[in-house]
Amino acid sequence: MHELSIVASLFETLDEQAQEHGAKRIAGVTLKIGRLSGVVPELLASAFDMYKKGTIAEEATLTVEVVPLRVRCRACGEERHVESYVFLCAACTSPDLEILEGTEMILERVELEAD
């Protein structure tokens, strides 16, 4: 359950963004969370709701976009989604795969409100 400490660092970034743009409130937050990021979107949402009380994001809605795991084979160039955590190229069986996306934890967008 490390979602709360991830949300704590999210709020540091939210404060910075609000200050930089002179915003009074944050109305919406959108995160991109990879399937192999190691966090659970539902727990992240509960941690966000717990944390936001009394902050500039008190009324904010959280949107979590889950990013599937996608790899490219360095041997044959095949690109595909990995469903069952088998990190061997389905086309040529090479283990030399590059993870293109699916491990990220990104604050993608904030919706800011001024008076």
Add this chain to the structure above:
Amino acid sequence: MTTKDVIVLADLLGTNKKIAADIRTELERRGILAVNLLSSPGAGKTTLLEQIAVRLRDTARMAVIEGDIETERDAERIRAKGVPAWQITTGGACHLEAKMIARILPEVPPESEYLFIENVGNLVCPASYELGESLRFVLLSTPEGDDKPKKYPKAFTTSDVLVLTKADLLPYLPFDLAKVQAEALELNPRLRIFVTSAVTGQGLDELLAFLTAARRDLAARHA
């Protein structure tokens, strides 16, 4: 009231990653091989470190950072082997973060060749936090069962080495060694696997030879 949509694209773990990168640069410059050990509680991380201390003989060559939720017990076990050890008690947090390691770094003796960081016993959360290590070890003990790699994929996909511990119990357990090795390699084809026992000493000389070679390579790269 005006509203504004801002695209941020900030990594939520960006601060931790930056501190970890600085730690890695500093340790590699000092010729210290840092190893981050992950496992569930009771898999044998501290016991493995005791066994490494015995085999390294000159214990001034290693230093250990112990992460636990409470108590100084693990650091005391390591100090009893003559190895400098620091205990981080997280007071409830389920993982170590790079900033906790950064605070201890200035105290690590200059003659150290290895810095082992024993993470909080947990196969989930520590996998998301780089600590500036050069190598990540995941330990899995035979009594935990052979189904763990696929259940906790992140710990296995982000590790360099899998240490299977308590191999002396294999005759008494329904633990399929071939299956666990095959499944771990499906998750991470680059994983090095060592089958070990602290009771019989199985696999420990091989593991030590691997560590020695990794330390030599690191020192040669930064000579």
